[in-house]
Amino acid sequence: MIKVTDNSKDGIYSSNMELIDNFTDYSSKNLDFNKPVEVEFLDDEDNAKNPLGTTAHYNPDNLKITIYVTGRHLKDILRSMSHELIHHVQNCRGDLGGRDTELGYAQDDKHMRGMEHEAYTMGNIMNFRDFEDNYKKKVFKESLAFDNLNNYRKNILNNKFKKLVENIER
Protein backbone atom coordinates (compact mmCIF):
# COMPACT_ATOMS: atom_id res chain seq x y z
CA MET A 1 0.00 0.00 0.00
CA ILE A 2 1.21 3.49 -0.84
CA LYS A 3 -0.19 6.26 1.33
CA VAL A 4 0.14 9.80 0.04
CA THR A 5 0.40 12.71 2.49
CA ASP A 6 0.29 16.08 0.82
CA ASN A 7 1.88 18.93 2.73
CA SER A 8 2.79 20.97 -0.32
CA LYS A 9 1.46 24.52 -0.44
CA ASP A 10 0.00 24.08 -3.94
CA GLY A 11 -1.75 20.83 -3.02
CA ILE A 12 0.08 18.89 -5.71
CA TYR A 13 -1.86 15.73 -4.84
CA SER A 14 -5.39 17.13 -4.82
CA SER A 15 -4.84 18.90 -8.13
CA ASN A 16 -3.42 15.77 -9.81
CA MET A 17 -5.24 13.05 -7.92
CA GLU A 18 -6.36 10.99 -10.90
CA LEU A 19 -2.87 10.68 -12.37
CA ILE A 20 -1.10 10.18 -9.03
CA ASP A 21 -3.62 7.53 -7.90
CA ASN A 22 -3.17 5.76 -11.22
CA PHE A 23 0.57 5.79 -10.69
CA THR A 24 0.47 4.52 -7.09
CA ASP A 25 -2.00 1.76 -8.10
CA TYR A 26 0.22 0.77 -11.00
CA SER A 27 3.35 0.75 -8.81
CA SER A 28 1.65 -1.27 -6.06
CA LYS A 29 0.78 -3.95 -8.60
CA ASN A 30 4.05 -3.78 -10.50
CA LEU A 31 6.57 -3.59 -7.66
CA ASP A 32 7.32 -6.22 -5.07
CA PHE A 33 7.06 -4.83 -1.54
CA ASN A 34 5.32 -6.28 1.49
CA LYS A 35 5.23 -3.29 3.86
CA PRO A 36 3.15 -0.14 3.45
CA VAL A 37 5.05 3.00 2.48
CA GLU A 38 4.17 6.64 3.02
CA VAL A 39 4.91 9.30 0.42
CA GLU A 40 4.96 12.88 1.63
CA PHE A 41 4.95 15.89 -0.70
CA LEU A 42 6.76 18.84 0.81
CA ASP A 43 7.96 22.29 -0.23
CA ASP A 44 11.50 23.42 0.27
CA GLU A 45 12.14 26.83 -1.25
CA ASP A 46 15.86 26.96 -0.39
CA ASN A 47 16.46 23.50 -1.74
CA ALA A 48 14.58 24.35 -4.96
CA LYS A 49 17.02 27.20 -5.63
CA ASN A 50 19.97 24.85 -5.47
CA PRO A 51 20.51 23.24 -8.91
CA LEU A 52 21.81 20.08 -7.24
CA GLY A 53 19.41 20.20 -4.30
CA THR A 54 17.83 17.06 -2.92
CA THR A 55 14.69 16.14 -4.85
CA ALA A 56 13.57 13.16 -2.79
CA HIS A 57 14.62 10.89 0.04
CA TYR A 58 13.67 7.48 1.41
CA ASN A 59 13.97 6.73 5.11
CA PRO A 60 14.28 2.95 5.66
CA ASP A 61 13.66 3.35 9.40
CA ASN A 62 10.15 4.80 9.20
CA LEU A 63 9.34 3.55 5.67
CA LYS A 64 8.75 7.05 4.42
CA ILE A 65 9.52 8.79 1.13
CA THR A 66 9.80 12.56 1.18
CA ILE A 67 9.51 14.36 -2.14
CA TYR A 68 10.35 18.04 -2.49
CA VAL A 69 7.95 19.42 -5.06
CA THR A 70 8.73 23.15 -5.21
CA GLY A 71 8.96 24.29 -8.84
CA ARG A 72 8.97 20.78 -10.29
CA HIS A 73 7.04 19.26 -13.17
CA LEU A 74 4.61 16.54 -12.10
CA LYS A 75 6.28 14.02 -14.38
CA ASP A 76 9.60 14.68 -12.69
CA ILE A 77 7.95 14.29 -9.27
CA LEU A 78 6.45 10.92 -10.24
CA ARG A 79 9.78 9.74 -11.65
CA SER A 80 11.35 10.66 -8.31
CA MET A 81 8.64 8.74 -6.48
CA SER A 82 9.25 5.74 -8.68
CA HIS A 83 12.98 5.83 -7.91
CA GLU A 84 12.44 6.05 -4.15
CA LEU A 85 9.84 3.26 -4.29
CA ILE A 86 12.58 0.96 -5.57
CA HIS A 87 14.60 1.82 -2.43
CA HIS A 88 11.53 0.76 -0.45
CA VAL A 89 11.43 -2.52 -2.40
CA GLN A 90 15.13 -3.00 -1.58
CA ASN A 91 14.46 -2.28 2.08
CA CYS A 92 11.57 -4.79 2.25
CA ARG A 93 13.90 -7.32 0.62
CA GLY A 94 16.45 -6.67 3.40
CA ASP A 95 18.96 -5.04 1.09
CA LEU A 96 19.31 -1.65 2.82
CA GLY A 97 19.87 -2.89 6.37
CA GLY A 98 22.21 -0.61 8.32
CA ARG A 99 23.64 0.94 5.20
CA ASP A 100 24.76 4.51 5.14
CA THR A 101 22.83 6.64 2.69
CA GLU A 102 24.72 9.84 3.43
CA LEU A 103 26.40 11.77 0.62
CA GLY A 104 29.01 9.66 -1.10
CA TYR A 105 27.33 6.29 -0.57
CA ALA A 106 26.64 5.90 -4.28
CA GLN A 107 30.38 6.11 -5.01
CA ASP A 108 32.00 4.58 -1.94
CA ASP A 109 29.82 1.60 -1.10
CA LYS A 110 29.79 -1.02 -3.84
CA HIS A 111 26.61 -2.64 -2.59
CA MET A 112 24.84 0.72 -2.38
CA ARG A 113 26.11 1.65 -5.82
CA GLY A 114 24.31 -1.45 -7.08
CA MET A 115 21.18 -0.42 -5.19
CA GLU A 116 21.33 3.02 -6.81
CA HIS A 117 21.81 1.46 -10.22
CA GLU A 118 18.73 -0.71 -9.68
CA ALA A 119 16.69 2.29 -8.48
CA TYR A 120 17.57 4.20 -11.65
CA THR A 121 16.90 1.40 -14.09
CA MET A 122 13.85 -0.08 -12.34
CA GLY A 123 12.41 3.15 -10.95
CA ASN A 124 13.20 5.88 -13.41
CA ILE A 125 13.14 3.79 -16.56
CA MET A 126 11.10 0.59 -16.24
CA ASN A 127 8.38 1.36 -13.70
CA PHE A 128 7.82 4.99 -14.63
CA ARG A 129 8.17 4.67 -18.39
CA ASP A 130 5.92 1.61 -18.53
CA PHE A 131 3.33 3.40 -16.43
CA GLU A 132 3.49 6.46 -18.65
CA ASP A 133 3.06 4.49 -21.86
CA ASN A 134 0.25 2.38 -20.41
CA TYR A 135 -1.52 5.43 -19.07
CA LYS A 136 -1.30 7.25 -22.38
CA LYS A 137 -2.67 4.19 -24.20
CA LYS A 138 -5.54 3.97 -21.70
CA VAL A 139 -6.41 7.65 -22.00
CA PHE A 140 -6.17 7.40 -25.80
CA LYS A 141 -8.55 4.40 -25.81
CA GLU A 142 -10.97 6.24 -23.54
CA SER A 143 -10.89 9.27 -25.80
CA LEU A 144 -11.55 7.00 -28.81
CA ALA A 145 -14.50 5.46 -26.97
CA PHE A 146 -15.69 8.97 -26.18
CA ASP A 147 -15.40 10.00 -29.84
CA ASN A 148 -17.30 6.90 -30.90
CA LEU A 149 -20.06 7.67 -28.42
CA ASN A 150 -20.19 11.25 -29.65
CA ASN A 151 -20.41 10.09 -33.27
CA TYR A 152 -23.19 7.71 -32.32
CA ARG A 153 -25.11 10.54 -30.66
CA LYS A 154 -24.46 12.80 -33.64
CA ASN A 155 -25.82 10.15 -36.01
CA ILE A 156 -28.98 9.76 -33.97
CA LEU A 157 -29.49 13.50 -33.94
CA ASN A 158 -28.78 13.75 -37.67
CA ASN A 159 -31.28 11.02 -38.43
CA LYS A 160 -33.91 12.67 -36.27
CA PHE A 161 -33.23 15.96 -38.00
CA LYS A 162 -33.44 14.34 -41.46
CA LYS A 163 -36.78 12.76 -40.61
CA LEU A 164 -38.03 16.07 -39.31
CA VAL A 165 -37.02 17.81 -42.55
CA GLU A 166 -38.61 15.04 -44.63
CA ASN A 167 -41.84 15.41 -42.68
CA ILE A 168 -41.89 19.14 -43.21
CA GLU A 169 -41.15 18.76 -46.90
CA ARG A 170 -44.04 16.40 -47.39
Ligand SMILES: [Zn+2]
Ligand atom coordinates in the same frame (compact mmCIF):
# COMPACT_ATOMS: atom_id res chain seq x y z
ZN1 LIG B 1 18.54 6.50 -5.01
